Amino acid sequence: MAVSVDPPSGIRNRGKHYYSMWKTLFEIDTKYVPIKAIGRGSYGIVCSSVNRETNERVAIKKIQNAFQNHVDALRTLRELKLLRHLRHENIVALKDIMMPVHRRSFKDVYLVYELMDTDLHQIIKSSQKLSNDHCECFLYQLLRGLKYLHSANILHRDLKPGNLLINSNCQLKICDFGLARTGSDKGQFMTEYVVTRWYRPPELLLCCDNYDTSIDVWSVGCIFAELLGRKPIFPGTECLNQLKLIIDVLGSMADTDLDFFDNPKALKYIKSLPWSPGIPLASLYPNATPNAIDLLQKMLVFNPLKRISVAEALQHPYLSHLNTPEPDPVAELPSDDDLDAAEYLREDKIRELMWNEMLHYHPEAAVANS
Structure with a gap:
């Protein structure tokens, strides 16, 4: 189960609260109430949670040290850019990407998906x-x-x-x-x-x-x-x-x-x-x-x-x-989502591109940082 813990030394809450799951610290937006860890993969730990603003059950994936490995960082960036545009009942929905406290030095990325069993x-x-x-x-x-x-x-x-x-x-x-x-x-x-x-x-x-x-x-x-x-x-x-x-x-x-x-x-x-x-x-x-x-x-x-x-x-x-008589939906991606040159991006540029993806889910942060 998720165990509430105090913030690490020197860190103020800043709209976050802190939980320990599977010996891993989760820094989560206060609107999410974590329940328990439900999975661990090569790219992070996933916990079930509830969005108390909407009462919706969600899955939160923490990608720890997201920029430690260049290839893994590109994988994460590509998934964020694609899922922002994909809308289909047989494609998992990315609901939110939590905004980190520090724009230019954040290391962990928190993705919020619809929860599946x-x-x-x-x-x-x-x-x-x-x-x-x-x-x-x-x-x-x-x-x-x-x-x-x-x-x-x-x-x-x-x-x-x-x-x-x-x-x-x-x-x-x-x-x-x-x-x-x-x-x-x-x-x-x-x-x-x-x-x-x-x-x-x-x-x-x-x-x-x-x-x-x-x-x-x-x-x-x-x-x-x-x-x-x-x-x-x-x-x-x-x-x-x-x-x-x-x-x-x-x-x-x-x-x-x-x-x-x-x-x-x-x-x-x-x-x-x-x-x-x-x-x-x-x-x-x-x-x-x-x-x-x-x-x-x-x-x-x-x-x-x-x-x-x-x-x-x-x-x-x-x-x-x-098959049903209704036409199947068609996916459309804007041309600027091409990541042809992404393999040559430096860590700071990948971090900036991830920040920009987060702003699509938090337009209020874009105004605050403008």
């Missing part, structure tokens, strides 16, 4: 029974959120069960946009930071720079398979092993399916593998419906040019009965 990783590894209806429901919402992102040419690039938040009513929301890119700047970032390995498509395993929205479709296919089988389909230990596991299941590739790739070393490795007939997905997932297997096969296609699109997947017989 759990994530898909926790559900998959639990003993809870997952019916075909559950799989349809989760997959449909994931694809709807992804279609919205792709409508603005945004690639999520890190879809995995842990980045899919779930409520008790089975509502799903995509989160963690630190690796997301628009189509224009996706090649600007180091591919080793793209997509957790088990959900990484062949084109990224083969270090191909020429990739598009189909990389997210492969990740969705891996998540779908994990829903059906309650374990990862390709749990590789490193990149070459990951490729081998994929070939073991999908079977050896024809030369025409390898023309897309231009990494001679990786292609030589693939061609050196013993011939594999593949494993029928229906035998891996005997309880799945024929339509589920057919859609999964169309997602897990080695050649990205032949992979099903998100829009096509939503029209597939496995999911088409869930």
Whole structure:
């Protein structure tokens, strides 16, 4: 539980109150009443809280020493800039970014999201029974959120069960946009930071720079398979092993399916593998419906040019009965949100850009500092 503590020595409250959770100090705006810590990740600790002005339940993520690692600072900045413009029922909403006391020296960043009950990783590894209806429901919402992102040419690039938040009513929301890119700047970032390995498509395993929205479709296919089988389909230990596991299941590739790739070393490795007939997905997932297997096969296609699109997947017989006549919303991002040069920014500039993002949630601070 959250334990109220006195401010650190020499610090006045200044509209904040202080709590200790998991041996970590939280400096929180007084309108938020923290309840308990609910999660810990590589980028911070998350606690549940209540906004006493609106009585809304929220999740507060503290990113400690946000500027200690340059790549992590850029991830945080990118997520803030993207989430400010994304509005979709299957995308997690960023409600607030708390203003720090000191503009030019703050180290920690506090993000306030809508509160969700759990994530898909926790559900998959639990003993809870997952019916075909559950799989349809989760997959449909994931694809709807992804279609919205792709409508603005945004690639999520890190879809995995842990980045899919779930409520008790089975509502799903995509989160963690630190690796997301628009189509224009996706090649600007180091591919080793793209997509957790088990959900990484062949084109990224083969270090191909020429990739598009189909990389997210492969990740969705891996998540779908994990829903059906309650374990990862390709749990590789490193990149070459990951490729081998994929070939073991999908079977050896024809030369025409390898023309897309231009990494001679990786292609030589693939061609050196013993011939594999593949494993029928229906035998891996005997309880799945024929339509589920057919859609999964169309997602897990080695050649990205032949992979099903998100829009096509939503029209597939496995999911088409869930579609509604209302048009899907379209995401729009202003052109000035391009972060092409962000990798070369100094810490003070990244801090300034984060401050500017905070001002969108606190216009009164902009007036006070003008």
